[in-house]
Amino acid sequence: MDRTSAEKRIVELREILWENSRRYYVENAPTMSDYDYDHLMYELEALEQEFPDLITPDSPTQKVGSDLADTEENRKAAEHEKDARSGQPTEREMSMSEDFEAKNIFRQYAHQYPMLSLGNTYSIEEVEAFADRATKTLDRPFTFNCELKFDGTGISLTYRKGKLFRALTRGDGTKGDDVTKNVKHIQNIPQSLKGSGYPEEFEIRGEIVMPYDSFDQLNRERLINEDTPFANPRNAASGSLKLIDPKEVGKRGLYCILYHIPGDIMQFGTHSHAMECAKEWGLPISDKSKVCRNIDEIEEYINFWDTERKKLPYATDGIVIKINEIAAQMDLGYTSKSPRWAVAYKFKAEQALTEVLSIDYQVGRTGSVTPVANLAPVLLSGTTVKRATLNNSDFMASLDIRIGDYVYVEKGGEIIPKITSVELKKRPEHSQRPEFPTLCPDCGTPLVKAEDEARFYCPYSEGCPTQIKGRLLHFMSRKAMNILAGEATVDQLYDLGMVRSIADFYDLKMPDLLRLDGWKEKSAINFLNSLEKSKQVTFDHVLFALGIRNVGEITARTMARHFKNIDAILAASIEELTEVEDIGGIIAESIYSYFKQEKHIDEIARLREAGLQFAMAEDEGPRSEILKGTTIVISGNFSISRESMKKLIEANGGKNSSSLSKKTAFLLAGTKAGPEKLKKAETLQIPVKTEEEFFQMTGLEKEIAEQQTLFTPPSVSTGEEGPEEEPNLFNM
Numbered sequence: 001m002d003r004t005s006a007e008k009r010i011v012e013l014r015e016i017l018w019e020n021s022r023r024y025y026v027e028n029a030p031t032m033s034d035y036d037y038d039h040l041m042y043e044l045e046a047l048e049q050e051f052p053d054l055i056t057p058d059s060p061t062q063k064v065g066s067d068l069a070d071t072e073e074n075r076k077a078a079e080h081e082k083d084a085r086s087g088q089p090t091e092r093e094m095s096m097s098e099d100f101e102a103k104n105i106f107r108q109y110a111h112q113y114p115m116l117s118l119g120n121t122y123s124i125e126e127v128e129a130f131a132d133r134a135t136k137t138l139d140r141p142f143t144f145n146c147e148l149k150f151d152g153t154g155i156s157l158t159y160r161k162g163k164l165f166r167a168l169t170r171g172d173g174t175k176g177d178d179v180t181k182n183v184k185h186i187q188n189i190p191q192s193l194k195g196s197g198y199p200e201e202f203e204i205r206g207e208i209v210m211p212y213d214s215f216d217q218l219n220r221e222r223l224i225n226e227d228t229p230f231a232n233p234r235n236a237a238s239g240s241l242k243l244i245d246p247k248e249v250g251k252r253g254l255y256c257i258l259y260h261i262p263g264d265i266m267q268f269g270t271h272s273h274a275m276e277c278a279k280e281w282g283l284p285i286s287d288k289s290k291v292c293r294n295i296d297e298i299e300e301y302i303n304f305w306d307t308e309r310k311k312l313p314y315a316t317d318g319i320v321i322k323i324n325e326i327a328a329q330m331d332l333g334y335t336s337k338s339p340r341w342a343v344a345y346k347f348k349a350e351q352a353l354t355e356v357l358s359i360d361y362q363v364g365r366t367g368s369v370t371p372v373a374n375l376a377p378v379l380l381s382g383t384t385v386k387r388a389t390l391n392n393s394d395f396m397a398s399l400d401i402r403i404g405d406y407v408y409v410e411k412g413g414e415i416i417p418k419i420t421s422v423e424l425k426k427r428p429e430h431s432q433r434p435e436f437p438t439l440c441p442d443c444g445t446p447l448v449k450a451e452d453e454a455r456f457y458c459p460y461s462e463g464c465p466t467q468i469k470g471r472l473l474h475f476m477s478r479k480a481m482n483i484l485a486g487e488a489t490v491d492q493l494y495d496l497g498m499v500r501s502i503a504d505f506y507d508l509k510m511p512d513l514l515r516l517d518g519w520k521e522k523s524a525i526n527f528l529n530s531l532e533k534s535k536q537v538t539f540d541h542v543l544f545a546l547g548i549r550n551v552g553e554i555t556a557r558t559m560a561r562h563f564k565n566i567d568a569i570l571a572a573s574i575e576e577l578t579e580v581e582d583i584g585g586i587i588a589e590s591i592y593s594y595f596k597q598e599k600h601i602d603e604i605a606r607l608r609e610a611g612l613q614f615a616m617a618e619d620e621g622p623r624s625e626i627l628k629g630t631t632i633v634i635s636g637n638f639s640i641s642r643e644s645m646k647k648l649i650e651a652n653g654g655k656n657s658s659s660l661s662k663k664t665a666f667l668l669a670g671t672k673a674g675p676e677k678l679k680k681a682e683t684l685q686i687p688v689k690t691e692e693e694f695f696q697m698t699g700l701e702k703e704i705a706e707q708q709t710l711f712t713p714p715s716v717s718t719g720e721e722g723p724e725e726e727p728n729l730f731n732m
């Protein structure tokens with residue numbers, strides 16, 4: 001390539017790479033696959049190597065990407081960094097800290113050692129070349145340490161006198177966001193070290209990951225609340241680590257794995273020994289690393305983990321090969337961006353290429369409009385993909401997706417396949433950018449969009465049929481009121497004008513139901529019985545059934561337990577709501593505004609009149625304290641329903657949790673327990689108990705449990721809790 005064309009291409013590549021780096025690190029919503037990004041970076045590197053005078057210090061080949069938001073407060077604070085470092089907070093320093101808290105901004109601090117990235121490759125030959133280069137430069141025996149490349153978000157922890165002092169994100173590599181408060185809610189990060197022999201002060205770095213089961217659960221909740229689901233566990237981990245409310249962070253099931261102590265660590269001799277010591281001090285270190293002596297052993301490690309990694313409970317995207325001896329690492333040194341003593345071999349994500357047949361715009365029960373691509377069916381990681389969400393108009397625009405385009409679809413252990421890019425070479429001639437609708441596709445109301453939101457909404461919540469039907473369906477769903485009817489019944493009841501709000505269900509009479517297509521006396525009786533039975537559904541489920549934005553099953557239960565009855569909730573202030581365990585500011589606001597609306601107050605009055613439970617029953621407090629302070633995760637099928645098992649645990653003072661963590665006392669595993677859960681229990685060394693062992697150990701009686709939960713929705717177990725009654729969009 002001649003110099004002028006090279007210059008032009010370099011400018012172009014830098015722009016694309018910076019833009020995608022911003023989307024990846026700042027927005028947590030990448031629009032390009034890692035593979036494509038890396039290959040554009042290789043192209044830029046090659047061009048810069050050919051024309052070295054065109055290299056500029058701000059080229060993406062010279063600098064690591066940044067996840068920092070540039071704020072005025074942080075610029076000011078950087079000038080006073082010295083105050084912060086002296087360890088003695090001055091008055092100015094303290095008032096500055098308050099400023100950050102009040103404005104919900106993370107304060108930034110400089111890293112003591114820069115947080116670099118890693119040179120990466122997708123080819124074994126290049127790993128060989130890396131080993132050869134090291135052999136030539138070092139000219140003495142040395143070993144390699146092979147480890148997994150965890151696909152999360154980088155973290156640097158500083159321990160001072162054995163106590164967790166500060167946690168910084170990678171930021172721009174030289175300074176990071178102070179997320180210490182948030183990190184304290186990540187259960188496997190110790191706040192104090194064990195044993196002795198640790199340096200007075202040191203940094204240790206690693207990755208915060210979100211295990212697949214927590215990721216799936218989070219995205220399920222986001223779908224229920226009509227929030228855009230995270231594209232992958234990495235983005236979810238990164239977004240969660242930067243939540244403003246530390247309590248919320250604690251609920252995200254994040255998990256930390258540490259893999260690097262920067263600075264002068266000659267005393268350890270080797271990296272693997274440094275990690276062993278860190279493990280002794282109680283720090284979370286991976287047990288999957290291996291010291292390898294030569295390229296054959298490295299290859300063996302790579303091949304083994306290429307398949308084995310799919311069984312891990314968290315995402316990995318490659319293998320990191322490090323020279324193990326610290327003295328050798330020091331001899332090899334660093335480039336401006338990465339160490340010369342390490343390289344990452346990356347696995348290619350499974351991808352499929354398929355055609356976009358059409359785009360639907362779906363309206364959810366809260367009115368948000370989600371574009372969905374209908375795809376020519378394609379097989380990916382064992383499932384046929386026919387549809388993929390396009391999230392919102394911004395995402396569609398950044399992909400520049402058009403009908404007739406061929407798109408790459410990826411699935412990396414996540415439940416929702418995602419479109420990563422468009423194959424422009426296959427774009428049909430004269431294709432047009434699809435216009436995002438300006439009117440609600442269901443009721444024709446002009447759509448609205450709040451300035452700080454990416455989604456369009458149909459504001460006509462009272463009249464838009466899809467929103468109303470969505471709310472009715474949610475009310476009837478199994479985890480809510482468990483009323484025996486499906487979408488077709490709701491459609492008919494709505495279309496005939498018999499049910500327009502949830503309270504209307506309880507006014508239905510036999511003659512109304514006999515008007516429904518194909519309904520005979522028997523089906524009508526069954527339906528009326530089911531409505532009657534729903535009047536015994538406990539208060540926590542009723543609260544969930546109301547469909548309050550951001551109030552999932554667990555939040556509804558916590559609220560019901562805390563406030564005991566609806567009147568207390570109706571009277572609660574935002575402050576009182578935030579005092580409840582696990583309820584953060586956003587959830588509190590949405591509960592508060594729901595109960596302030598006249599139409600909701602009227603509806604609750606009608607439901608109360610109909611006889612629904614709006615208070616916790618007296619005997620719903622613990623019946624024994626046998627499981628007090630015990631957090632249990634259940635998985636699989638039992639001889640009693642899962643719902644009964646959960647109730648039994650709670651009735652005896654225990655706590656149910658859906659994801660395993662250090663706080664979990666044991667995993668109660670029935671038949672067909674989830675393999676991911678079992679594997680994770682093993683990784684976290686959490687005991688696994690069978691149903692028999694559980695009843696023996698506690699002396700509880702399952703027959704009583706079954707009877708006492710007679711009126712709660714029976715659960716049809718699928719082994720793992722999966723998405724049910726959620727938007728049909730995701731049955732792909």
Ligand code: IVH
Nearest residue numbers: 116117118147148149150154259260320339
């Ligand atoms: S070592 C001086 N080891 O991958 C370099 N990094 O793509 C220290 N990563 O920035 C990094 N797993 O955030 C190292 N086992 C591992 C890793 C790992 C994941 C991340 C890390 C790094 C990025 C580069």
